[in-house]
Amino acid sequence: WRSMFIQTQSTPNANSVKLLPGEPVLGKVATAEFNSIRDAQTSPLARKLLVIDGVNSVFLAKDFITVTKDSHVEWAVLRPELFEAIMDHYSSGEPVLSEGALPDHDCTIYPEDSxxxxxxxxxxxxxxxxxxxxxxxxxxxxxxxxxxxxxxxxxxxxxxxxxxxxxxxxxxxxxxxxxxxxxxxxxxxVKGEEKAELDSVSNKALSDLESKLLEKGYIR
Missing domain, CATH: 3.30.300.130 (Fe-S cluster assembly (FSCA))
Incomplete structure (x- = not known):
């Protein structure tokens, strides 16, 4: 793993860089984003990157990682630390996402979808x-x-x-x-707080529906 070659690609956002480790990241068509160490409890890789001073968020996809930094931090300073954290992760044998953590399959089409x-x-x-x-x-x-x-x-x-x-x-x-x-x-x-609000509205709607189905005996 020490000879791992990590490619970097610039993005339209000067504070974000796309990193391709040459190994599967999530390894499937799904994504996950982490904006704080607390968020990243389900991802050992994201945690290793978020503890680096100047890293704001980590986005994981099928075969790449996007890191977004504070504007006052230079990539020249950050890049060696990012490379080291990624190589350490892949040599550790730890999973990218903990077992049971669900990547975002937002575009799965369900039978109930219109x-x-x-x-x-x-x-x-x-x-x-x-x-x-x-x-x-x-x-x-x-x-x-x-x-x-x-x-x-x-x-x-x-x-x-x-x-x-x-x-x-x-x-x-x-x-x-x-x-x-x-x-x-x-x-x-939809941004952070609005997303949380939407999620809570969705969860309440699901909870209400479950209660009604329980009342009518459709589910036990």
Whole structure:
């Protein structure tokens, strides 16, 4: 592992770099993002990178890692530490994600998805995600409101703090979705707190549904 060759690729975000270790990272079509050491309890690799002074967030994908840094820290200083942490991880034999930790499979199409949601997920998976991954980032589907026609998307990796990402979201992704899916009227970016709020609303809705099903004896 000491002879491991880690490639670096620049991204549209000057504070993010894409690292390709030449080994599988998540090794499957899924992603995971960590914005603090506390977040990274399920990922030994992300923890090793987040303890480095100046590292803000770590994004893991199939075969690459995107690290986003503080603007006042120079890559020349940070890069050797990042390389060392990655090599240490791969020589340790530890998993990238702990057993039981779930990567983000946001575009899986479920039987209960409407035709519109299924089409949105398919377009994101086949047309948007590959292009965004080239730049060291990802776009996560967080929901579609059938009434307002608003699609909620979360930006990850190099995209999440890039000044041009909101323009890309509006001009590129929104226009493409509206073209193929007439029911889509707008694309909205969901950030940290809003995402937590959406998750809690979703969890409450699931909990309420479960209670109703229990009452009616559909589930035991």
């Amino acid at each position: 035709d519109v949601v299924a089409m949105i997920k398919e377009l994101l998976e086949t047309r948007v995600k590959p292009a965004v991954a080239d730049d060291g980032g990802n776009i996560i589907f967080r929901g579609f409101d059938e009434v307002s026609g608003v699609v909620d998307l979360e930006l990850q990796g190099a995209c999440s703090s890039c000044s041009s990402s909101s323009v890309t979201l509006k001009m590129g992704v929104e226009n493409m979705l509206k073209h193929y899916v007439p029911e889509v009227r707008e694309v909205r970016e």
